[in-house]
Amino acid sequence: MSLIKDDRKIRRRFDCDDPFFSAHQIITINRPRRKTPSWMKSDEEVRKFLLYAFPKFATDKKQRASAGRWLRIIQLYFRGKYNAREVSEEIGISYMAVKSLVRSIRRVSVGRRANGGGFKKRASPETSFRGAQNAHRGEPQTMAPVEGA
DSSP, rough: OHHHHHHHHHHHHTTTTTTHHHHHHOOOOOOOOOOOOOOGGOHHHHHHHHHOOOOTTTTTTHHHHHHHHHHHHHHIIIIOOHHHHHHHHHHOHHHHHHHHHHHHHHHHTTOTTTTSBBOOTTTTTSSSHHHHHTTTTTTOSSOOOOOTT
């Protein structure tokens, strides 16, 4: 049936002043309007990022499992625009674990350690994930020296 016919059927049973008409409505899920970095939209760039974050991916089972978890978070939270609660239900981990993983992913994407303990030793601006990205764009990779210092 069409929506018009359904509406007519409902109106025959209910008065227009009935609270049913003012209280019931179709709504959509409110998705957050978070900015997703452009590199997260490319499968190839996500693969490079995961290999950067987990250098022993090929040999270490623990890193492989963690990389899989990060990939699932990137897919659902950043690409799919799910909120942290929906991601936690989908993956089967706690809400706080999802928030922590999102924070770690953001830290590593700017060249910091996943635990927030500063920059990675191997992550100089030239070799960090962001530095390698910006190299092909011609953007400056290091800060200009301060004069008089």
